[in-house]
Amino acid sequence: MNILGQQKSSFIDYPNKISTVYFTGGCNFKCPYCHNKDLVNSIGTKFSEDEIFSFLLKRKKFIDAVCISGGEPTLQKDLYKFISKLKSEGFFVKLDTNGYSPDILESLIKDEMLDYIAMDIKGPLYAYEKIAGVKIDVNLIKKSIDIIKGSNIDYEFRTTICRELITIKDIVDIANMLKGSKSYFLQNFRDGDTVLYGKNCLTPYDKEELEELEAILKDYFELFRIK
Numbered sequence: 317m318n319i320l321g322q323q324k325s326s327f328i329d330y331p332n333k334i335s336t337v338y339f340t341g342g343c344n345f346k347c348p349y350c351h352n353k354d355l356v357n358s359i360g361t362k363f364s365e366d367e368i369f370s371f372l373l374k375r376k377k378f379i380d381a382v383c384i385s386g387g388e389p390t391l392q393k394d395l396y397k398f399i400s401k402l403k404s405e406g407f408f409v410k411l412d413t414n415g416y417s418p419d420i421l422e423s424l425i426k427d428e429m430l431d432y433i434a435m436d437i438k439g440p441l442y443a444y445e446k447i448a449g450v451k452i453d454v455n456l457i458k459k460s461i462d463i464i465k466g467s468n469i470d471y472e473f474r475t476t477i478c479r480e481l482i483t484i485k486d487i488v489d490i491a492n493m494l495k496g497s498k499s500y501f502l503q504n505f506r507d508g509d510t511v512l513y514g515k516n517c518l519t520p521y522d523k524e525e526l527e528e529l530e531a532i533l534k535d536y537f538e539l540f541r542i543k
């Protein structure tokens with residue numbers, strides 16, 4: 317595993333659980349708003365598995381779950397082995413993914429390796445390439461959505477929104493595509509030095525606009541939230 321970052325304790329990454337978060341290096345997308353520029357470019361100091369498990373086992377009493385984020389974790393060749401080791405130690409496991417590896421997701425779900433999945437939905441399928449910044453086969457995205465919705469594990473879909481890349485109509489179109497899903501979250505863009513596209517290039521939506529959206533979309537899902 318190419319793990320380049322660790323957040324020792326998080327109270328927000330795994331719903332209702334205390335988790336440790338690991339960040340894998342490398343991504344097959346290049347979303348301009350990405351907040352993890354270095355991770356996407358695989359820059360960072362690698363954590364060894366020995367280091368990771370010695371940390372986790374020492375703090376097992378205080379940590380319920382491990383979140384695997386990125387970058388894009390499904391690009392890691394030994395992801396399955398890493399997760400099965402976490403499961404055998406009794407941790408809940410959450411996977412953050414861009415959904416571009418449906419077969420990997422399917423096998424992890426089938427073998428009960430995951431307890432929670434958070435999948436990024438970059439946009440409506442017709443706008444995916446513009447937002448993901450690379451050529452995309454949207455059938456893979458659709459397949460992942462169907463696999464996750466058809467599973468019995470907890471999940472959320474989530475979309476980062478900024479004015480330059482995603483319109484209000486796009487957001488409503490995504491909501492229509494995902495209608496009936498358990499959880500859907502919108503994350504308003506936050507600028508910063510680590511943004512892939514560079515600072516001061518992209519802008520978030522106003523609070524009032526998001527409140528209007530919330531009023532329209534909240535009944536589409538069991539849980540809808542704007543973060």
Ligand code: SF4
Pocket residue numbers: 343344345346347349350351352356386387388414436
């Ligand atoms: S935001 Fe996009 S580029 Fe960044 S890690 Fe996620 S999928 Fe990759």
